[in-house]
Amino acid sequence: MSDLLRVENLGISFGGLRAVNQVGFSVKPGEILSVIGPNGAGKTTLFNMISGIYMPGDGRVVLNGDDVTGMRPDLLARRGLSRTFQNLQIFQNMTVLDNAIAGYHLTESGSLLADLFRLPGARARVRAAREGAMALLARVGLDRAAETEAGSLSYGKLKRLEIARALALDPKVLLLDEPAAGCNAVETEEIDQMIAEVARSGVAILLVEHDMKMVMRISSHIVVLDHGEKIAEGDPATVSRDPQVISAYLGTEAAEAADA
Incomplete structure (x- = not known):
């Protein structure tokens, strides 16, 4: 099975400080x-x-066989790479449904005149976006809250809403930046089950997360960074027992999670 995403020796410096140095890995469909x-x-x-916000100083990002290094985030999204952020990017005063619909705007095609005069093509796009958004909300367990103002949701549900909006782009590769941060144990379990379900659909998922139990439970593969360098890579059991990883970061927590 070919790689959907391949990161080759990426590096970047800020003001002489080497933030990331020669990091590489690959992700296949469903991983x-x-x-x-x-x-x-x-x-x-x-x-x-990887997502086009920073231009790497070194290396390449290859998406589905094409070199997309430094490509703008909107163009990457059109090619099948979507992401969430550490800090929620939710429209708090809009409904849950309208937030989900917003995820479809990037891939919509049509003219301004058609939208302005509500021509049949524009109405069809609106209807398709609404139907797609409702299906996504059902997928993440938020369909019953569709008409609720997003700002009234719990933090865990807002995290799920953000993932639903990222999925509106029908990504081949999904980058999740701390999707369980700030969530309680029940919310974290709901999110990791949802991530696993998305992966089973064939999407390649790249995850940053500090909850080690969650990481060890759902990861196919783990890459460990320290001071911008890759210090270990492998399956959860291997990484959790790596002496350098334990010394730099994990302590005994990961080994306990892997054995649980």
């Missing part, structure tokens, strides 16, 4: 690859290079 490491290890910087 969940987690990137872990202490705060300041370079995880989000790595995500920002």
Whole structure:
């Protein structure tokens, strides 16, 4: 099975400080690859290079066989790469349904005149977006809250809504930046079940997460960063027992999670 995403020796510096240095890995359809490491290890910087927010100083990003290094996020989204962020990017005063519909705007085609005069093509696009958004909300368990103002939802449900909106782009590769941050144990379990279900549909998932029990439970593969360098890579059991990883970051928590 060919790689959907391949990261080749990515590196970047800020003001002489090497934030990420020669990091590489690949993700296949249906895999969940987690990137872990202490705060300041370079995880989000790595995500920002892959998703087109930062231009790498070195290396390449290859998406579905094409070199997309430094490509704008909107163009990457059209090619099948979508992401969420550490901080929620939700329209709090809009309904849950309208937030989900917003995810379809990037891939919609049509003219301004058609939208302005509500021509049949425009009405059909609106109807299709609404139907698609409702299907996504059902997929993440939020369909009954469709007409609820998003700002009234719990934090865990807002996280699920953000993932639903990212899925509106029908991604081949989905980058999730701390999707369980701030969630309680029940919400975290709901989110990791949802991530696993998305992966089973064939989407390649790249995950940054600090909840080690969640990481060990759902990851196919793990990459460990420390001070911008990749210090380990492998399946959860292998990584959790790596002496260098334990020393740099995990302590005994990961080994306990892997054995649980």
